[in-house]
Amino acid sequence: MMRREIPLFITSVVGFIFVIRFFIPHEPFYSLEDVSSSWIQVIQAFAIWLGILNLLKVSLDKIYKKERGWGYSGVIIFSFLAISIAGFFFPLWEERPAGYSYLQHAREFLKPGTSFDWFYWYVYSPLSSTMFATLAFFIASASFRAFRARSFQATLLLLSGFVVMFGSVPVGNVLFGWLPAGWQVSDIADWVRNVPQVAGQRAIQIGIALGIISTSLRLILGLERAHLGREE
Amino acid sequence: MSQPNPSAPTLGPGFWEKFALLDRRIIFAFIFLGLALPLFYTIRQPIPVSPEGRAYYQSIENLPAGSKVLLSFDYDPPSSPELQPMAEATFKQLFTKNCKLVVIGLWPQGPQQAEQALATALRDPRFKDKKLEYGVNYANLGYMAGNEIVIQKMNADIISTFPSDYKGNATASLPIMRGVRNYKNFDFIINFSSGFVGTREWVQFCVDRSGAKMIAGNTAVQAPENYPYFRSGQLKGLLAGMKGAAEYETVAGQPGKGISFMGSQSVAHLVVILFVILGNIAYFVSRRKW
């Protein structure tokens, strides 16, 4: 019961509050929604911590069992500790503004020039940016390999992709400058993005919206239980 | 570029069959060069401005001087090449109009990106004698976990959603927040987003529930999803990716990184398009048995 019925009950009650609040502005629903939202902000903060602690647990496990590649797990733990120490303890080695308590000083951890800020701009930022930047290479090779006029549908996809690609960069208008004014490749790309593209997106989103609504409804009514797993 | 010449006598169908299985690292090399080489030259090319980009600029231009504007920074460093130039130019336009700016972030890295954009904008000599002051002309309320719940909660009360700013000051004590309760007290909302949580959620829980006016800057990946909202008027303007940034810089007359990187964009796009064409030729040639 504690494992299934209570969570189902919580989901239903909270779900109902958020639905009803949309139609009834009166108390107590106003405050109930307000309080629930505050709690969720805290729960979600802990949920992010949970993910981090999980990562640490898995890494420490690997080191402990000396699994293949455990050295990399050591690097993970080390860099985690380095930035955390910088974030929590920098007031120990940085000059504290007059009249500030330790915590007041620590709360300015994002201020330009702190150790934490240094980590952000010289370690975190280049690493995460480059990770994403490598996608530029892969999108090129994916286009080469997969963007082929195999069928009528694939050809449509290819053509609309071409038009938008040419329309996205200034060189498109230079290459196709002979097209009449108002029919420049950037104009055609604007039209493709704003008309057929919008029609397709709207159809997709209407479908997805209906799917989300019906799943949400099943969750609130307690008909959907897959997410809770089995009775243990 | 050492482009294979189809008319060369040594190149038969065998070549195209091999070409279809080209090592992807060769494509990678072309892309790298296509992006890097144009950086050494200044390439002047006219930037065509899309209707949604013009609308973005114009809707800020139409704000009454001194308007209160809420900006949400929902992106991280990987998306900053696309969104940071937009943010910087937007800050400049808003400061020129003497708007009062409140910044928040629903992505943890957002407020820090905002700080950097603010610093760049404030270095502009035009604002030197305006004496723009933290807490009076602008404020940064920092990050808050909770995704769409945060947007929804701000419909009721912004100050209790963000009790302190990113420096740890009580939000209620900032002069700029005097008289602010919820979205109704803001004249305009601007969202920079690169995914979830982002523009879709802002439209759903802020624009549609409070009637606020909003414009958005999106990464080019994200933008297609949000064009329907521009089309329907739920968004008053939309900038899509680096091209959007370049368009905005063009209309606002503030050339920045958006424009200067468009040369590399042009060449890289041509490289991709060329490889797709060659790939298709290879596909058709190797499909037809000679």
Added chain:
Amino acid sequence: MKVKTGVLGIGLILLLAAGAVGQWLLPPLEVGAKDAPNDAGKSLLVLWKLSPSDTKGDKAVEGYQILRARSAEGPFEPVGTAAKGDTLFTDHVPQNGTDYYYKVRALGPEGVFAESETSGPAQSKAQWFNTERVNALLAVVILVSSILYFVYKAQSGRELYIRKIAGLEEVDNAVGRATEMGKKIVFCPGRLDMDNVQTIAAVLILGRVAKLAAEYDTKLEVPNVYSMVMVSCREVVKEAFLKAGKPDAYREDDIHYITQDQFGYAAAVDGIMMRDKPAAVFYQGAFFAESLLFAETGNSIGAIQIAGTAQPAQLPFFVVACDYTLIGEELFAASAYLSKEPRLLGSLKGQDVGKVFTMAAISLGVLLATLQTLGLFPREWVAAFANLFLVR
């Protein structure tokens, strides 16, 4: 007559002077206050008519300041400002059921202002129903009741027709091919936690894939991002193996946790693909930028790839690089189609009712709007019809 003209003349001169000097400022007129409708109380609408000095292009009025007091005599305290040209301000008051009085000042340059008369008393209160949302309530009722009706119908054993979904037939072929080649199957249930609708659908689809894998004796690997999702996947796969009568073939370690980090996960899955060269790969659920990395790698090792996601931004990569892609709502439909759960099949029917209503509404609206531009239908009626769907 003469006197009147004289007065008018003087008035005109004064007005002109006011405009010229910018010091003569007229106050806003007819200031009033009333309860703000459809809210939780504690807010009042302050309304006024523009100060006659507030004209377009003229700099005499820079904005308005709103002042509030507990009694008509004051003391009045400033509570906020409104822009030039505005005639409305929403004030948040400390208490419901208390009288408040308002004055509005037109603000001129250099601190000059002109103050209006005091408004009548107004009280705020909370409302029991938001009357602007009746249409949304109606829509919710229609949608919810049609979904519930079909769920009920399905649960009472009625057969519901669901059309074939391209790609789903291929699930069997993909598993079969993996068996023939003696290679494994990889199933990625997306990168969001169990609280996401797409992940729930993905786990249901995994049930079917696992059943086939168990029947064919093919190895199935499921790399996970969240521990909660991993637990759910394990239960679903275990059950499938039990049902196929092969509980011994089930290996818990094949369904494992990797990391919550986006590129950590992407690199790990890519690594599995490059090393083990699976014959079939499934991507079902919510994906982000890693979709391209996956699809590219899968394509390069020649695996059959079946994708499904409701992330519109990632659909293009899957469509381009995978053999079959479940687009948006098809992901939810697939989970119903494959699991044959009555509650899922029923709600899919209910969703179709929603689509019928949507299409009917758009078609009717478009018809009326077209008749209107042809001059056969009044404009106001078209606007009224469209506004039926406006939810504030």
Added chain:
Amino acid sequence: MPGMVSLTLAGFLTLGIMSFVYKDNPIYKFCESIFIGVSAGYYFVLIFYQSLLPQLTDKIGLTGALTDSALAYYRQSGSLASVQWFNLIAAVLGMMMLMRLLPKIGWISRWPLAFVIGSIAGLKLIGELQTNIMTQIQKSILPLWAPQYVDGSLSLAASIGQSLTNIVLVGGILTGVIYFFFSKEHKGVFGGAARVGIWFLMVTFGAAFGLTVMSRMSLLIARIDFLLRDWLHLLG
């Protein structure tokens, strides 16, 4: 001007990650591990200062960042969320979430998860209906014949252009929705409409793909610009 040491570190990390596109290698793995650790630590610190302090400990009164003006504000707005013991419940729910780390009582994390699921289900039920269905219906009501006037007189070319745009938009939406129709077989006229619907989806995906190329190139340009300009000073 940032120091050369910092820039060199950033440059090394950038090259280390980029080496992956040539081949998976130990230097890439090393840099990736740093990335995983640093990003975990980054979130860890940030959540503490920017979510937990203001939303939890400040409100309970453990960390005294709330000045008098803030307290006055809460009293005036009468927000229940400022009542102290209410926030203690949030702390308890948060701790329950962390219990997932312990196999024996991990199931208790379902309680806070159920709380989040319920609220998002409630919000989404309404939000999706309002934003992605009702508003989209309202904004799709367009005349198929849209006369355009230039300087007061009917312009035939502009009218035909606008009308075509409206027809494509409405037609695309309707046929697209038909494609997503599951309780009827795609045959005959209905099947034809569904086929047109999938064409629209393909155009949509093509356009999105095209835009994404720009997005990804932007990221790489910025990294190359960093390497060549900020680090190596090869660019002016």
